[in-house]
Amino acid sequence: MATIRDVAREAGLSPATVSRVLNEDTTFKVADLTRQRVLAAASKLNYSRRPKNTSVNKRQRVNSSTIGVITTYNELREIDDPYFLGIRNGLNQGAALKQRKLEFLFSLHDVKPNWALVKQCGAIIVIGCIDDQLRDYLLQVNPHLIVVDEHSPGQGYDTVYNDFNDQIGHILDYLYQQGYQEIGFVGAQMPLYNRTGAISQYIDDVRYTGYLAWMAQHNLMLPHAPIILNDWDTQATIEALDKMLAYGEQLPRALIAASDPIALGIYHVCQAHNIAIPAQTAVVSFDDIDVTRFLVPTLTTVHLNTEMMGQVAVNLADLHLQGLAEMPLRVKVPSQIIKRDSVGRYPKKNNQ
Incomplete structure (x- = not known):
């Protein structure tokens, strides 16, 4: 049976856009042509919307x-x-x-x-x-x-x-073995949810705390303060790095991204500012989403099971x-x- 992701692939659109069109989200504004593409792809694949359970x-x-x-x-x-x-x-x-x-x-x-x-x-x-x-x-x-x-x-x-705490150490060991000592970090805090679905507090991500501990253990100075974003998304990464570069700072020789969407933001900024990966800045991430295999250069990342x-x-x-x-x-x-x-x-x- 066809899924939302199958329809998205057929229509050449994001799964989020396809979902909101097929679920008739009235708050979502989309061009008629885009809506028609979604409906045509759904019809071609015989997509059947999953019924809402009462x-x-x-x-x-x-x-x-x-x-x-x-x-x-x-x-x-x-x-x-x-x-x-x-x-x-x-x-x-x-x-x-x-x-x-x-x-x-x-x-x-x-x-x-x-x-x-x-x-x-x-x-x-x-x-x-x-x-x-x-x-x-x-x-x-x-x-x-x-x-x-x-x-x-x-x-x-x-x-x-996940074994994030182990893998952040393995990543840093790998970068160090490759000759990198100036290693930065871009991530976000982890939200804790309450009974109403609201975020009641944030806690430090284990990838971030593991990074700090490893750098201290190896007596390496942080190239600059780790970048902790407000959200785990690409746009937040782009805005944070653009601001940093606008102040005249440079990206470190290697950057660890706490997730692939954050890594995509790093790639975008590097391309926009003519920063070569990995010649000027190496990038390592977590997730191993499909797109990472097709980036130029392909992304070194942690595959999560x-x-x-x-x-x-x-x-x-x-x-x-x-x-x-x-x-x-x-x-x-x-x-x-x-x-x-x-x-x-x-x-x-x-x-x-």
């Missing part, structure tokens, strides 16, 4: 053998971000392998989330970081809780997370359903550095 229908399907899923992001973000889409695919695959019933209950951003469903499920999986108040509420309503993308240690529930994260979360939920979960478990899912052309060989300063 709370009544979900209440009829949910019981003590159900694994319920709550997301901290909206449907549009999932469609436009392969990271979250990969987790969803992994959840579905894991449920099929375990022959478990999986139900996506709601997003924290929904107008009226049905919290009564949480108590009816045998286990609950939350995708994204939540604050202490929401954590305590969920544990009180349903103690069989698994949180995906949670890096904080010592929690009273199961967590599944998001589908495995989803499958592991289902495996943990299955232990709860069997009554075999004896203590909170923390499962770190490994990732892999994909070395491409955005990092070259740079001589160390004492050899220059």
Whole structure:
């Protein structure tokens, strides 16, 4: 069955645009020609829009053998971000392998989330970081809780997370071995969501704290203050780097981007200011989204196994359903550095 991403590829548009057109978003202004392209592509691929499930229908399907899923992001973000889409695919695959019933209950951003469903499920999986108040509420309503993308240690529930802290060290080791000592960082803070879907606070990203710790351990000076953006997107990166260059500062010899969308912003700025990658600035990132293989030069990035994260979360939920979960478990899912052309060989300063 065709998906939103299939229709987007056929129409030559972003999944976000296609989603808003097909879901008849009245707040989204789009040219008639673009709308026609979307509809024509959907018709060609026999796309069938996924029906919206009402709370009544979900209440009829949910019981003590159900694994319920709550997301901290909206449907549009999932469609436009392969990271979250990969987790969803992994959840579905894991449920099929375990022959478990999986139900996506709601997003924290929904107008009226049905919290009564949480108590009816045998286990609950939350995708994204939540604050202490929401954590305590969920544990009180349903103690069989698994949180995906949670890096904080010592929690009273199961967590599944990426090995970001390990990989930031591996990236820095690799850059150092290639001769880079002047290494900068561009990232953002991690939001914690409350019960209403609002951000209650921000915490430091483990890639950022790992970067600071590694640089200090190796007695390397920061080329300039790490750039911590207001959001994890390309445009925010472009604006921040353009401002830095406008003040006469230069990009460091190597830049670590906390995500591929941030790396795309770095590429845009380098192209606009005639900064050669990697001859003048090397770039390394996280995500390994499809486009990174087609950039010029191709992007060195960390491939995240998001589908495995989803499958592991289902495996943990299955232990709860069997009554075999004896203590909170923390499962770190490994990732892999994909070395491409955005990092070259740079001589160390004492050899220059």
